[in-house]
Amino acid sequence: MRERKGIIVFVAWRELRFARGRFLLIGAVVALITLLVGFLSGLTGGLAAQNISSVLQLPGDRLVLQQPENSDPSYATSSLDENTVTAWEQADGVESVTPIGIVQSRASASRIDDPTGVALYGLPQHASGTQSNPLFDLAPVHDDEVGVSSGAADDLGVETGDTISITGTDFTVSVVGDDLWYSHTPVIALTPEAWSEASKRVGGTGEATVLAVTANADWEAIGAATGTVAETPLASLTALEAFQSEIGSLGLMIAMLFGISALVVGAFFTVWTMQRAGDMAVLKALGATTGSLVRDSLGQASIVLIAGIGVGLAAVIGLGTVAGQALPFIISPITTLAPAVVMAVLGLAGAAFALRSVTKADPLTALGSNR
Amino acid sequence: MIQLQNVTLTFPDGENRITAVDNASLRGNNGTVTGITGPSGSGKSSILAVAATLLRPDSGGVLIGNGSDMTDAAQLPKHEATQLRREGIGIVFQQSNLLPALTAREQLQVMARLGGGTSRNKRAKIDARVDELLDAVGLTEHAGKRTHQLSGGQRQRIAIARGLVHEPEVLLIDEPTSALDQERGAKIMELISRLTHERDTATLLVTHDLAHRHTLDDLVTVLDGRITTPIAGRALIR
Ligand SMILES: Nc1ncnc2c1ncn2[C@@H]1O[C@H](COP(=O)(O)OP(=O)(O)OP(=O)(O)O)[C@@H](O)[C@H]1O
Ligand SMILES: [Mg+2]
Numbered sequence: 001m002r003e004r005k006g007i008i009v010f011v012a013w014r015e016l017r018f019a020r021g022r023f024l025l026i027g028a029v030v031a032l033i034t035l036l037v038g039f040l041s042g043l044t045g046g047l048a049a050q051n052i053s054s055v056l057q058l059p060g061d062r063l064v065l066q067q068p069e070n071s072d073p074s075y076a077t078s079s080l081d082e083n084t085v086t087a088w089e090q091a092d093g094v095e096s097v098t099p100i101g102i103v104q105s106r107a108s109a110s111r112i113d114d115p116t117g118v119a120l121y122g123l124p125q126h127a128s129g130t131q132s133n134p135l136f137d138l139a140p141v142h143d144d145e146v147g148v149s150s151g152a153a154d155d156l157g158v159e160t161g162d163t164i165s166i167t168g169t170d171f172t173v174s175v176v177g178d179d180l181w182y183s184h185t186p187v188i189a190l191t192p193e194a195w196s197e198a199s200k201r202v203g204g205t206g207e208a209t210v211l212a213v214t215a216n217a218d219w220e221a222i223g224a225a226t227g228t229v230a231e232t233p234l235a236s237l238t239a240l241e242a243f244q245s246e247i248g249s250l251g252l253m254i255a256m257l258f259g260i261s262a263l264v265v266g267a268f269f270t271v272w273t274m275q276r277a278g279d280m281a282v283l284k285a286l287g288a289t290t291g292s293l294v295r296d297s298l299g300q301a302s303i304v305l306i307a308g309i310g311v312g313l314a315a316v317i318g319l320g321t322v323a324g325q326a327l328p329f330i331i332s333p334i335t336t337l338a339p340a341v342v343m344a345v346l347g348l349a350g351a352a353f354a355l356r357s358v359t360k361a362d363p364l365t366a367l368g369s370n371r
Numbered sequence: 372m373i374q375l376q377n378v379t380l381t382f383p384d385g386e387n388r389i390t391a392v393d394n395a396s397l398r399g400n401n402g403t404v405t406g407i408t409g410p411s412g413s414g415k416s417s418i419l420a421v422a423a424t425l426l427r428p429d430s431g432g433v434l435i436g437n438g439s440d441m442t443d444a445a446q447l448p449k450h451e452a453t454q455l456r457r458e459g460i461g462i463v464f465q466q467s468n469l470l471p472a473l474t475a476r477e478q479l480q481v482m483a484r485l486g487g488g489t490s491r492n493k494r495a496k497i498d499a500r501v502d503e504l505l506d507a508v509g510l511t512e513h514a515g516k517r518t519h520q521l522s523g524g525q526r527q528r529i530a531i532a533r534g535l536v537h538e539p540e541v542l543l544i545d546e547p548t549s550a551l552d553q554e555r556g557a558k559i560m561e562l563i564s565r566l567t568h569e570r571d572t573a574t575l576l577v578t579h580d581l582a583h584r585h586t587l588d589d590l591v592t593v594l595d596g597r598i599t600t601p602i603a604g605r606a607l608i609r
Contacts, residue, residue, distance in 0.1 A: 010477075010484040011470060018472035018517070282468045283485065285425060286533075287457025289450070292486025364425045366468055 011283070012300030015276075026268050027308040033261040034312025034343050035319070037254065041335040042320045044250040046328030051243045054119065054149075054180040054187045055233065057135035059098060060212030062219055062230040064088060065239055073229050073239045075102060075183075079205045080228065087226045093217030098124060099208035101195045104185055107166045109156040116155040119182035120166065122195025122208070123147075134178035138189035145174040146194075151186030166190075167201040183242050210236075261343060266350025269301050273354030277361045285363035293358050301351035302344075309340045373399045373422060373541045373573045378431035378445075380417055380596075391417040392428065393596035399541065399573040401437070404564055404586065407577045409593035415577040416465075416545055418593065421445070422575060423462055423543050424452040435459060435541055457485050461534030461572070465546040467526035469518045475529050476501055476514040479536045497537055504532040507569075508562060524555040528562065535566060542567065542574040553582065560586040 016023050055063075055075075066078040080099065089097045101122030106115040123139035138147030146166070148158065153176045158164055162173050166188070180187040190198060196206040211228075219230040237243050280293050313336055320331045380392035391414045399405040407415050420426040422433055424444045433444040435455070444455055456462070469478050483497035505511045508528040518526060527547055534542055544563065548556030560583040567574040576587070584590060591598050 010481060011472065014477065015472040279470050282464075282470065283481070284453075285423070285456065285462055285464075286482065287453050287455075287460075287485050289453055289486035292484075295486075364420055366464055 009296050009299035009303070011279070012296045012303075016300060016303060023304055026265075026272075027304050027311070029268075030265060030305060030308025030343065030347065031312035031315065033257070033264065034309050034340060035315045037257050037261065037339040037343070038313065038316030038336055039319065039323075040250065040254050040257065041339050042316065042323075042329045042331055043327065044247065044254065045330035045332065045335045046324075047246055047250065048243065049330055050181045050184050050328045051240060051246065052182075052237055054121065054135055054182045055237065055240070057133055057180065058100065058210065058212050058233060059133065059136070060096070060214045061232075062213050062215070063233055063236045064211035064213055064223070064228045064230045065209075065236065067223065067227055067229040073231075073236075074241065075209060075236075075239050076104075076241065078209050078239075080208045080211060081205075082207070084226050084228060085208060085211060088211055088213060088222065088228075091215075091217055091222045094213060094215040094222075096214045098212040099192070100124075100210050100212060101192065101199060101207075102182060102209040103195075103199045103202060103204050104183065105167055105198065105202050107152070107156060107164050107188060109158045109162060109164045116152065117185045118152050118155075118166075118188045119185045120195055120198055121182075121187055121189045122192045122199070123189045124192055135180055135187070135189070138175060138177045138180070138187065140174045140189060140191055140194075142174075143191050143194040144171055145191075146171040147175045147177055147189040148173050149177055149180040149187040149189075151179045151181060152188050155186060164188075167198050169194075169198070169201075183240060258342060258346070262346040262350075265305075265343065265347040266353065269347055269351035270354040273297050273301075273351055274357045277357045278365070280358045281361040281363055282366040284361055285366040290359050293361075294355055297355060297358050298348065298351055301348055305344050305347040309343050312343075313340050372401055372435070372437055372441075373575065374432075374434040374441075375418065375422060376432040376434065378418070378421055378428045378433065380414075380421055380426060380428045390596050392421065394431070395593070395596065395598045396431075397575075397591060397598055399575045399589075401540075401573050402568055402571045403588040404567045404574045404576055406584065406587035406590040407575060407593060408579055408581060408590060411579065413593045414596040415579075415593050417596070419543050419545050419575060419577050422541070423460060424455055437540075457482075458537060459540045461537070461539040461542040463527075463530045463534045463542070463544040463547055465549055467518075467523075467530040467550075469526055469529060469533075471518050474515050474517055475510055475521065475525075476505065478518075478529050479504060479533050482533060482537050500536055500538070504536050507535075507566060508532045523550050524559065527551065527559050531559070531563060531566070535570060535572070538570070540573060542572045544574065544576045546577055546579070548578065548580055548583065556580070557583055557586075564588075 065073040066080055067073055085099050088094060103120050105118060105120050107118045108115040123136060125139050140147050156164055158173050160173050160176055163170050200206040223229050283293060316336055317331055320329050323329045375395055375397045378392050378395045381388040381390050395418060407418060409415050421428050428445050434441040435444050436442050479501045480498060483494040505514050508531060510525060510528055513525060547559050564586040
């Protein structure tokens with residue numbers, strides 16, 4: 001095994017052992033940066049999930065929100081009246097329209113005195129075009145029932161069959177479902193009628209917040225005619241104020257970290273590879289092919305990167321599992337593997353950038369006395 | 372055998388070009404150490420670089436091989452020249468130019484791992500010769516040492532062993548004694564002479580130090596890029 005690897009990176013492998021300290025150092029830096037990026041990604045992912053996980057479950061091709069005259073559309077203020085809903089339903093190419101209400105309020109259970117902030121969803125039964133869907137699985141059948149997401153059930157300390165009070169009205173918990181959130185509050189689902197009443201009691205209009213529309217239609221034309229805007233579910237997230245500010249700042253931090261790591265890791269391998277240029281010139285004079293030297297250099301960079309990233313990733317998963325009990329933290333391929341791959345690519349890019357000093361190394365310089 | 376035929380080499384020098392090697396012809400026979408001497412800047416290293424295929428001459432040929440099987444190294448495309456250096460030429464530099472991360476033994480083993488589809492067979496052959504050459508240069512005991520643990524003379528001996536481990540037809544050596552004292556210099560020159568005779572190698576050796584001339588079989592003098600004096604005579608072809 002060692003001999004096999006040795007053939008590919010004979011010199012590089014021995015350099016790794018010879019300059020152990022230096023490589024341990026850069027490996028540690030790679031590991032630390034991977035840990036930082038991974039941890040921040042996990043946290044960002046966790047926060048994002050607390051913000052948008054329910055919105056991402058909304059069905060349909062597009063989500064229709066009210067388009068205010070002088071500002072951007074917003075989930076918090078959107079209100080779509082009967083006429084607007086009807087206009088969408090009757091527009092050309094529209095297959096189905098599901099009106100959905102969202103409003104933030106408070107709920108309390110008799111067992112726990114303190115009320116809990118919750119997001120109330122007004123959901124019809126079995127929205128057309130949806131099969132099993134974690135959000136719609138919460139939709140209750142009767143107006144005096146609610147479906148409670150697991151986060152809300154935990155906060156309120158309730159189970160199926162318990163009673164909770166929302167804006168002064170009592171409801172029976174008909175189902176406890178998945179962990180769904182809207183703008184950092186856990187979701188509770190009501191029937192559209194019950195939701196409309198609740199919305200009015202907290203100062204809302206009682207009209208739908210968003211329409212989930214399945215259609216093959218001229219979205220912009222219908223939107224303009226009805227004073228609405230139809231966005232893809234992902235694009236509609238910018239209509240969540242909390243999401244925009246949070247992801248904006250955390251995203252900036254992650255981007256900056258990537259920038260810094262690109263510089264650190266890239267610069268190290270650039271300098272290191274350039275330092276090897278003298279030895280590369282000797283090997284070339286002795287008859288080494290450029291290909292074998294490139295493999296040697298990239299192989300060396302890969303070994304250091306893979307080891308550093310591996311350690312960093314293990315730390316992310318370890319610490320993330322611990323942190324996940326207290327913080328919103330997500331361990332998923334996007335928050336672990338994606339940063340790892342980006343780190344590897346950046347490091348190799350740095351090494352590849354410096355490869356010119358290997359491929360251009362003049363074997364003649366080996367002959368001179370001024371090496 | 373290596374034969375330089377009417378080799379001319381120029382370097383760009385501002386607007387003009389300076390002639391480093393001027394129509395030089397020279398033959399190195401197998402089993403012979405051919406010394407190349409001359410003042411500083413006369414073109415000795417340039418001649419060696421052309422012979423080593425590290426520089427392509429403006430004109431002239433560098434024939435390497437035996438009898439009817441001669442290759443003009445000056446005309447080879449780049450990758451074939453690289454292959455020739457890997458298989459047919461041994462180079463010993465003025466500074467020993469060993470790789471600091473490798474042990475003495477690995478300095479020789481690396482010759483079997485320079486890429487270019489080196490076959491398993493060839494690699495095994497070179498590896499098998501490593502111990503023999505370490506023994507030939509008297510460094511078996513120091514095989515596990517790295518460059519910084521070796522003396523200047525020991526480094527130069529390792530470099531010579533490295534130049535021979537792949538059994539090249541031609542051995543090219545530039546100023547092997549310049550970093551050594553008189554006594555060690557003499558030992559190195561005797562070693563080169565012995566190995567050249569034992570292994571029937573065509574050795575070209577550049578030196579400006581004629582104290583060890585008795586170890587040379589032939590000697591030519593270079594002046595302003597021209598080969599002028601055939602001291603022993605045989606190396607010069609008219
Ligand atoms: N890469 C180069 N570019 C331009 N001129 C060069 C280059 N290499 C050598 N020369 C010139 O070619 C001439 C011959 O140089 P060369 O190195 O062959 O001399 P040398 O006989 O080996 O000298 P020394 O004994 O000092 O090593 C010199 O005038 C030198 O300045
Ligand atoms: Mg010289």
